[in-house]
Amino acid sequence: MSRDAADLLGVLGGMGPLATVDFMRKLVDETPAAGDAEHVPVVVYSVPQVPDRPGAILRGGPSPLPAMAAGVRVLRAAGATRMAIACNTAHYWYEALAREAGVPIAHIVDAAYEELAAQCPAARRVGVIGTTGTIVAGFYQDRLAAHGLQAVLSTESDQNEYVLPAIAAVKRNDLPRAQALAVRACNGLNASGAQAIILACTELPVALDQDAGAVTVPCVDATRALARSCVRWWLGRAAAARP
């Protein structure tokens, strides 16, 4: 078996199955492949029958960790040599999942940071926009701080009036409404001093893709950044395997 064939990306799916499909689509989009065989080999575990993640973070509900750890063990047994988690909120349990994995798991915040550092290296104050579960979990703030960046968060009223309704509008496919709300949320972060914004949920990039020029600061789609990070790993492994 060639080294290429032995490399395999394991993907732990998001809480919602569409987030997993979104990640897989972006993984294909971001791969510079001249043919099918150059795409990233991947095994995906997408089992949405897991205790609610925001419920566990926000309201002390049952932990989804045992079910997610079981998924990671399936990916490991399937031969995954690298993993990714196609869900922002699930990164609250990253360290425990990384211990279970036995192979490196790409971290979505590190992937977003790498995109930010490439696109706007001078930015020090970075807006983070996502579900309340992701924001309250705090790992974006902590991990960005480790890279020397300060997270700027939406005010509570912006979170409730713009961010959450924008996410809900994407889920019901009302994209013009979602876009208008998402732009207001981004402008709020900008007014609070954000020099760039990380879109830390699956829905907001869909809203803002409608008109990329409507937000005046650079925006990074965390899901796409994670996909790009996985593609860089794959291309690096393929290059290393060449004689």
Next chain:
Amino acid sequence: MSRDAADLLGVLGGMGPLATVDFMRKLVDETPAAGDAEHVPVVVYSVPQVPDRPGAILRGGPSPLPAMAAGVRVLRAAGATRMAIACNTAHYWYEALAREAGVPIAHIVDAAYEELAAQCPAARRVGVIGTTGTIVAGFYQDRLAAHGLQAVLSTESDQNEYVLPAIAAVKRNDLPRAQALAVRACNGLNASGAQAIILACTELPVALDQDAGAVTVPCVDATRALARSCVRWWLGRAAAARP
């Protein structure tokens, strides 16, 4: 562990990774879910580093069967209790893969037949449109015959002038061109007596979705039919598990 949690759909990915994403998207679309946890739990093995399938069928190239069988074994070890193959051409090796699986594998032709029987029960002559590999493989013709239906195929000139260029146009995202070519291919089958048409590749449904009214006979998207068949299985299992 509840019976729901123990059921798991294993998906053997298509040769091209987009075909797999397309199937997963349709699986979500076709699930009548009020929340994330009602979606089909799924494990996907999508490893495109497999010998070319049309090459094996049309030109006697190396068989992709050992690599696909390895994928089926991964899905089995992951706990799949039912499987599906998100690729028309791969069904050429269905019987061998089914022996490897140890659990039932939904067959894409049976799924398409069920859709046809529901939509146009009187149809006896059914057009089949797909890649040359799928058509030459012959399993659509054989399996439809087992259901009492006669497959109607594109003429060689229609295959080369309309079908293959339509597929290529979808791959390069030229959808107006793809749609015009796909409509001509369907009209050709209609002129040959087809009372309904099965779209037996991933690309043609994308082309025809642009204007559903342009083809006058009913068309069945085989990928969507396979997804619907998997959803019926999931809903049936979930119902059976209720006390």
